[in-house]
Amino acid sequence: MPRGQLVLPACMFGAFVIWATGSTGQFIPNLNNACYACLCHVATMCDMSNGCVGGYCGPYNISRVYWVDAGMVVLPDDVPERNHAWSDCARSFSCAKRIIAGYLVKFGKDCNGDGVTNCFDYMMVNGNGGYGCHAPLNRSANGRRWLQRFDQCRL
Template structure:
């Protein structure tokens, strides 16, 4: 699945200002690049160990995102987590919910933007401040952001 396909997932957040920091919404471009960086947007990715789906979401991440579900399923149903995070649209809603809850300026540049969202996605909402992303994830993210800029 390519970036253009992943762009179908998203409804952008409302732009807001918090504590003097500009908050850039988690838009289609950013969500698509996070997907590319974390799994190459592999729609065949299912649960493997503690992560599931094309965004490689853990149960705790999904729970912190508000436990989105699909097809009227209740969030406490035993298979609500894998059913959501293994389905691209529901998984994207989970990422959006997580970013809405944990949005912060991880890298200290005075803005909350796509790089911060990517750090939050990789390091978690509680571990992003002062955190950095490296390796293949960082390379793929930066390449995608440049290509889609």
């Protein structure tokens, strides 16, 4: 090996790529496992047994519209055209994380104007929707509950 050349083992390189790019293969700043855990806590207190209630499914409380906007992510060997493909994916923690990542690739931005796109912004995107993330969450009881839960897991 030439002097000064850095060689990383393949397993370390693979771990870096997954961390740096999120679960969609696209770079999403500050979206890491701690943020995923916090977003899950905010949505349902990360209740892994959360089924589908009122059109929202899984530990991240994902709606069909959110799933479509996220790119219609499905479980391995499934197809988006299948009737319950979205809800089955939303109820699977690992698949739901891929839905979240797809949505944040599309809509993630600095919602609170502090010059940084971070987990708080992603929580606002999820709380207000991709097109209205700038609105304060404390306007509703649900928004206030999300803010309280975010404070519990603040990164």
